Amino acid sequence: MKRIVLGISGGISFLIFLVLLFTTGYLGGNQVTQTMAGRWSDDGEASQVSCFFSVDSGITEDAIIEFEHTVDGALADASVLQESENPGARLWADAYSADGQVTLSTGKTNLTADAIGIGGDFFLFHPVKLLYGSYFSGNDLMQDYCVIDEDAAWQLFGSSDVAGMMVEIGGIPHIVVGVVERPSGRLAEAAGLDSTLVYVSYKTLSELGRDNGINHYEIVMPDPVTGFAVNFIREKLGNDEKETEVVENTSRYSLVSRLKLLTQFGTRSMNGKAIIYPYWENIARGYEDILTLLTLFEILFLIYPLGLGLVFFCIWWRHKGWTLKDIRLWLMDKAQRCVEKLREKRKNRKKTSQKAKTGMDGTEKKKSRSRKGEKKRGKKEKSRKKNGSPDGTGEEPAYAESLEESVYDEGPEGEEEPAYAESLEESAYDEGPEGEEETEYADDLEEPIYDEEPEEGDDTARKRFRFGKAGKRKRKNKAKQKNED
Numbered sequence: 001m002k003r004i005v006l007g008i009s010g011g012i013s014f015l016i017f018l019v020l021l022f023t024t025g026y027l028g029g030n031q032v033t034q035t036m037a038g039r040w041s042d043d044g045e046a047s048q049v050s051c052f053f054s055v056d057s058g059i060t061e062d063a064i065i066e067f068e069h070t071v072d073g074a075l076a077d078a079s080v081l082q083e084s085e086n087p088g089a090r091l092w093a094d095a096y097s098a099d100g101q102v103t104l105s106t107g108k109t110n111l112t113a114d115a116i117g118i119g120g121d122f123f124l125f126h127p128v129k130l131l132y133g134s135y136f137s138g139n140d141l142m143q144d145y146c147v148i149d150e151d152a153a154w155q156l157f158g159s160s161d162v163a164g165m166m167v168e169i170g171g172i173p174h175i176v177v178g179v180v181e182r183p184s185g186r187l188a189e190a191a192g193l194d195s196t197l198v199y200v201s202y203k204t205l206s207e208l209g210r211d212n213g214i215n216h217y218e219i220v221m222p223d224p225v226t227g228f229a230v231n232f233i234r235e236k237l238g239n240d241e242k243e244t245e246v247v248e249n250t251s252r253y254s255l256v257s258r259l260k261l262l263t264q265f266g267t268r269s270m271n272g273k274a275i276i277y278p279y280w281e282n283i284a285r286g287y288e289d290i291l292t293l294l295t296l297f298e299i300l301f302l303i304y305p306l307g308l309g310l311v312f313f314c315i316w317w318r319h320k321g322w323t324l325k326d327i328r329l330w331l332m333d334k335a336q337r338c339v340e341k342l343r344e345k346r347k348n349r350k351k352t353s354q355k356a357k358t359g360m361d362g363t364e365k366k367k368s369r370s371r372k373g374e375k376k377r378g379k380k381e382k383s384r385k386k387n388g389s390p391d392g393t394g395e396e397p398a399y400a401e402s403l404e405e406s407v408y409d410e411g412p413e414g415e416e417e418p419a420y421a422e423s424l425e426e427s428a429y430d431e432g433p434e435g436e437e438e439t440e441y442a443d444d445l446e447e448p449i450y451d452e453e454p455e456e457g458d459d460t461a462r463k464r465f466r467f468g469k470a471g472k473r474k475r476k477n478k479a480k481q482k483n484e485d
Contacts, residue, residue, distance in 0.1 A: 003312075010305035017301040024294050028253030031287060033280045036125050037250045040093070040220045047223035048125075048249040049233045052216055052281065054274040057243040059214045061119065061202060064096050067236055071221065074232055080222045092221035095120035095138070097278060098202055102209035104148070105168045106156050113152055113196040116278070117205025123147075125218055126280060133163030133178030136201075143201040146174045149182040152196045169200065170208030183283075191282035216278050218249070245275060252288065258295040261288060 029035065037048040053059045071092055075081075082091055095118065102115040116122075119138035136145035146167065153160045153176075156167065165176045183193055205211050217237065223229045230248045238244040251257055261268065277285070 006308055007312075010308040013301045014305040017298055017305075020294050020298045020301065024253075024258075024291050024298070027287060028291060031253070031284060033126050034249040034252060034284055036218075036220045041222075045222055045224070046220055046250075047229035048218065048220045049230050050216065050218040050247045050249055050281070051233055051237050052245045052247070052275050052277060053214060054243045055213055055215070055276065056274065057213075057240070059217070059237075061096075061206075061214065064094075064119070064214070064217060068094065070236060071219070075222060078222075078224050078228060080224050092219060093121045093124060094217065094219040095122040095125050096202070096214055096217040097122060098205060098211055098214045098216075099276065099278065100205045100209050100211045102169050102198065102200060102205060104146075104152070104156060104174075104198065106166075107168075109156055111152060111155050111196065113148075113198050114192075115198050115200055115205055115209055117200055117202035117209070117211065119202040122199075125220075128183070129181040131179045131181055132161050133176070136177050138201055140201075143203045144172065144174045145177045145201065146204070147178040147180055147199040148176055149180055149197050151182065152198055153179050155196070169204060172204075172208060174200070174204070183279075187283050187286045188279070191279040191286065193279050212276065215276055216281070223250075242273060243275075245273060247281075249284075252284070253291060255295070258288075258292050261292040262296060265292070 034048070037046040038044075040046045040048075071094075075091055080091065082089060097119065098117045100115050100117060101112060103110060103112045105111075121137055121139070123135035123137070131150060133147075135147065146169070148156070148162075148167075150160045153162045156162070157165060160179055162176055163178055166173050167176060168174070180199075182188075182197055200209070202214070219229075219233065221229050230246060234246045238246040
């Protein structure tokens with residue numbers, strides 16, 4: 001009973017482990033800001049890398065552009081070339097952003113909101129839920145676009161469907177190209193999404209708003225060798241470890257990364273860098289902590305059933321009825337049987353090929369043997385008819401199954417049936433043939449009356465011969481030949 005209870009508890013523990021394993025995989029895969037590499041390349045040969053800068057890092061837009069010029073050269077040195085025939089295809093994509101504030105005005109209402117100045121393909125990396133309109137790119141020729149959240153749309157226009165409407169930022173007209181849904185939830189609010197948020201170009205933020213400087217850059221690019229992309233970014237942009245932090249987003253939720261975070265538990269939050277993380281990175285770091293805690297529970301719930309299994313195995317091993325030698329012999333026997341089966345198959349294939357070559361299958365062989373047997377039996381039948389029966393009547397007597405006990409079922413035609421002794425050691429006619437006087441035969445057949453068969457016509461002598469030893473030997477030879485036929 002105790003073993004049953006332990007087995008059930010171990011099964012429940014293993015089931016909880018599977019649930020936690022599925023949960024961690026689901027939560028990690030649903031972070032769209034961390035899975036750009038999977039969307040960019042289906043073959044898994046791309047890597048997404050983020051780089052975060054402190055306020056005093058001195059990273060400018062010109063420094064980003066200068067870095068972009070070195071990417072193609074680095075990929076060419078690594079023998080990574082563009083193979084697509086599409087002229088618009090790219091090997092890599094990047095984006096950068098800065099935090100700040102801007103004031104939006106519609107002529108009737110003014111709104112000061114937190115702003116993110118974007119450059120490059122920002123919304124490619126951060127596809128926030130779009131309610132109306134579309135996104136814009138920091139690479140667009142015109143930089144007078146903006147995307148606002150649903151809260152800002154209601155405050156400015158009293159509606160959320162305001163795509164295409166005009167607002168002024170610093171006195172310069174801007175087109176509201178889209179309305180998005182601001183991420184909500186406990187983690188999102190703790191990450192900084194607790195107020196109105198708008199997205200403008202980095203040029204608009206730096207020239208018409210309050211800019212805190214570029215604090216984020218990210219890129220997705222081919223990773224021909226594991227670690228190539230992150231090492232390249234760290235070399236070019238992350239030389240000063242006190243002012244920058246490089247994160248490989250592609251593998252940040254992997255099991256190895258989570259186990260590494262377990263070893264850093266308690267010290268990870270002690271960050272001495274003056275880096276202001278954007279809201280999506282704060283959310284990602286929050287999920288890292290959650291997944292690391294779930295990983296710890298996964299380990300605990302896995303250790304328990306594994307420990308029980310090890311104990312049960314040891315108990316079973318101590319009471320087992322076999323040894324390793326038995327296993328070795330059993331395996332050798334199995335191997336030998338397999339070899340024999342292979343040999344048998346080879347023989348069968350060889351026989352089949354021989355049948356195909358000769359053009360005769362099993363049925364034809366049987367027919368051939370049957371025809372040969374019929375011919376042989378026909379020849380023997382003709383021989384019997386030609387030679388006649390031993391008594392000269394032309395009919396062959398019937399013998400008993402055993403030559404020790406032999407009687408006629410019917411006598412020769414025209415004569416009465418003779419009666420023979422049950423044993424050939426003592427044999428005599430009870431009555432002679434019809435029309436003739438009774439003939440007495442020797443009581444002792446150990447001494448043959450005739451050594452050779454009498455000539456035809458002397459019926460009495462032939463009958464005497466039949467019951468002598470010479471006749472007995474002839475009958476035995478005939479019976480033997482008949483059985484062989």
